[in-house]
Structures are given as structure tokens and as C-alpha cells.
Amino acid sequence: MTSTVTPAATGSTASRSASGARLRTPRRRHSPGRPRRSVLLTVLTGLVLLYSLVPLVWLAVSATKTQEGLSRSFGLWFDGDFALWANISETFTYDDGVFTRWLLNTLLYVLAGAGGATLLAVLGGYALAKFDFPGRRAVFAVVIGAVAVPGTALAVPTFLMFSNLGLTNTPWAVIIPSLISPFGLYLMWVFASEAIPTELMEAARIDGAGEMRTFFQVALPLLAPGIVTVSLFTMVATWNNYFLPLIMIKDPDWYPLTLGLNSWNAQAETAGGQPVFHLVVTGSLITIVPLIAAFLLLQKYWQSGLAAGSVKE
Numbered sequence: 001m002t003s004t005v006t007p008a009a010t011g012s013t014a015s016r017s018a019s020g021a022r023l024r025t026p027r028r029r030h031s032p033g034r035p036r037r038s039v040l041l042t043v044l045t046g047l048v049l050l051y052s053l054v055p056l057v058w059l060a061v062s063a064t065k066t067q068e069g070l071s072r073s074f075g076l077w078f079d080g081d082f083a084l085w086a087n088i089s090e091t092f093t094y095d096d097g098v099f100t101r102w103l104l105n106t107l108l109y110v111l112a113g114a115g116g117a118t119l120l121a122v123l124g125g126y127a128l129a130k131f132d133f134p135g136r137r138a139v140f141a142v143v144i145g146a147v148a149v150p151g152t153a154l155a156v157p158t159f160l161m162f163s164n165l166g167l168t169n170t171p172w173a174v175i176i177p178s179l180i181s182p183f184g185l186y187l188m189w190v191f192a193s194e195a196i197p198t199e200l201m202e203a204a205r206i207d208g209a210g211e212m213r214t215f216f217q218v219a220l221p222l223l224a225p226g227i228v229t230v231s232l233f234t235m236v237a238t239w240n241n242y243f244l245p246l247i248m249i250k251d252p253d254w255y256p257l258t259l260g261l262n263s264w265n266a267q268a269e270t271a272g273g274q275p276v277f278h279l280v281v282t283g284s285l286i287t288i289v290p291l292i293a294a295f296l297l298l299q300k301y302w303q304s305g306l307a308a309g310s311v312k313e
Contacts, residue, residue, distance in 0.1 A: 058076055062075065066083045066086075070277055070281070084282075091279050091282045094279055099257075099260065105171070105255060109178065109238055109256055113174065113175045113234075114231065114237070114239075116175075116178070116179040117178060118184065118234055120179060121181055121187070124185050124189070125185055125186075125190075126188070128140070128192075129190075129192035130198070143185055143189070158177055158244075162176075168248055171254060174245050174249065184233060191225075196223070228301035232295065232298060239290075245259050261287070264280050
């Protein structure tokens with residue numbers, strides 16, 4: 001038996017289909033290539049940006065003012081006299097050019113302390129990631145525990161130990177504690193586990209390469225992003241270190257920039273002291289320039305280092 005569909009029925013079905021199509025409008029799907037827009041996230045990002053940039057803007061603007069201009073003008077706007085170059089010149093010549101000595105001391109602490117900390121973190125992280133030995137879990141627990149301990153909790157024991165060794169008031173009192181970076185060791189451990197394929201190391205050993213050659217020619221190039229990331233973290237920590245030199249060093253000739261600028265800032269509170277806040281501000285601006293330059297120049301390396309292991313292949 002053959003059924004016949006009438007035109008009226010066909011039209012009714014078509015109208016119901018069209019009505020259903022209008023009712024069942026498909027939801028707009030999110031395209032993976034286009035990021036979602038969030039007003040709340042944009043506002044929060046803008047607030048964080050302002051929180052980060054306003055102090056830098058204040059520092060840059062205040063460095064262009066004289067001592068009198070700091071008190072008579074608005075903090076976030078320029079004074080009538082543009083004294084940036086005069087302030088920079090006076091900063092390097094004030095008090096017989098002691099600022100230059102503080103700058104060289106800071107470079108010494110960074111090169112010896114942060115450089116040594118990066119080297120030890122690379123060697124230790126590589127060994128912990130690629131070699132299996134008794135006590136490896138215990139070492140992992142010690143490293144994690146050391147990351148959780150604040151540096152201020154170790155200040156008094158460190159001072160007493162270096163005092164008994166006769167190393168206080170010397171550069172070694174700042175350099176030696178800076179060589180230990182539990183966070184850098186942990187970061188290199190995690191990075192080496194993901195960045196160096198075990199099969200590649202085994203292939204190098206089969207080809208006759210020793211452990212030293214395998215490390216320097218195979219592993220070390222792969223660890224470059226992690227090395228830059230750890231070196232930046234340790235460099236910033238050593239460059240901005242204030243509390244450790246404060247308790248270890250009493251001789252102004254061995255002050256880093258942090259202690260030196262603080263001593264200039266404290267001059268206004270001493271009897272007969274000359275306030276030099278314009279030099280403190282200018283010196284602070286000079287202090288952060290190398291850090292900003294290092295982050296901008298090494299940006300591609302440390303960004304890739306932080307993202308290592310985030311994608312599973």
C-alpha cells in the first residue's frame with residue numbers, strides 16, 4: 001500500500017520545521033582560536049597593572065626633582081626644574097663617590113652569590129632528576145622543607161655561625177649564604193625532569209660519551225631556558241637582599257646598594273644630618289635599571305622556562 005502525502009500536510013510539516021528551527025537556534029560556540037572576553041578579568045588586570053606601574057612612575061618622576069622640588073610639587077607630576085642629569089651626577093660624586101663602591105659591591109655579590117647559586121642548582125637539579133641513588137626521596141623532602149623555611153628564621157643561626165668563624169663584616173658573609181637556593185634547586189630539578197629525554201642520554205652513552213660529555217654537550221643546551229630562569233630569580237634575590245647584609249656587615253665600604261641607600265635615607269634623622277632624599281630616589285632608579293634590562297633581554301628564555309612541562313605530549 002502506498003501512502004500519499006498531500007500538499008497541505010507537506011506545508012504544515014514545513015511550517016512546523018521552520019518554527020522548530022527558529023526555536024532551536026544553536027548556541028554560539030566558543031572558537032578555540034579566539035580568547036574569551038571578560039570584563040571582570042580586564043578590570044582586575046588593569047588594577048594590577050596600576051599597582052605595578054604607579055610606584056615606577058613616581059620613582060621616575062621624582063628622580064627629576066631637586067631636594068626642594070620633592071616637597072613643593074605633586075608626587076606624580078614634574079616640578080618646574082628638570083634635575084635628572086644633575087641628580088645622577090651628584091649621586092655618583094656625593095660622599096667621595098661611595099655610591100660607585102656600593103654598586104660594585106652589589107655586582108660582586110650578584111656574580112659570586114647568584115652565579116654560584118645558579119651553578120649549584122643546575123648541577124644538583126640535573127643529578128636529582130636523571131640519576132637514581134639511595135636517599136633520593138629524603139633529599140627531595142629536605143629541599144621542599146628548605147623552600148618552606150623563611151630566610152629570616154635562619155638569620156640568627158647564620159650570624160652566630162659566621163661570627164664564630166670570624167667571617168662577619170666581610171663579603172663572604174653575604175656570598176656564602178647566597179650560594180644556597182632551595183627554590184632554584186627545586187626549579188631545576190623539575191625542569192631537568194621534563195626537558196631532558198632519558199632516551200637521548202642513553203643514546204649518547206651508547207655512542208661512547210661519558211657522563212661529563214653527556215652533561216655539557218647533550219643536557220646543558222636543553223637546560224638553557226631553566227638556567228636563565230633560575231639565574232634571574234637568584235640575581236633579583238641577591239640584588240635586593242637587605243636583611244642578610246644588615247646583620248652581617250657593619251663597614252660602609254662593603255655595603256650593597258640596599259644598605260647604602262638606606263644609610264643616606266637615615267641621614268635626615270640624625271643630629272646635624274643633611275637630608276638627601278633626591279639622591280636616594282635617583283639612586284633607587286639607577287638600582288632598578290639593570291634588573292629591568294635583564295628581564296627584557298632574557299624574557300624569551302625565562303618565559304619558556306616557566307612554561308616547561310605544562311603541555312603533555
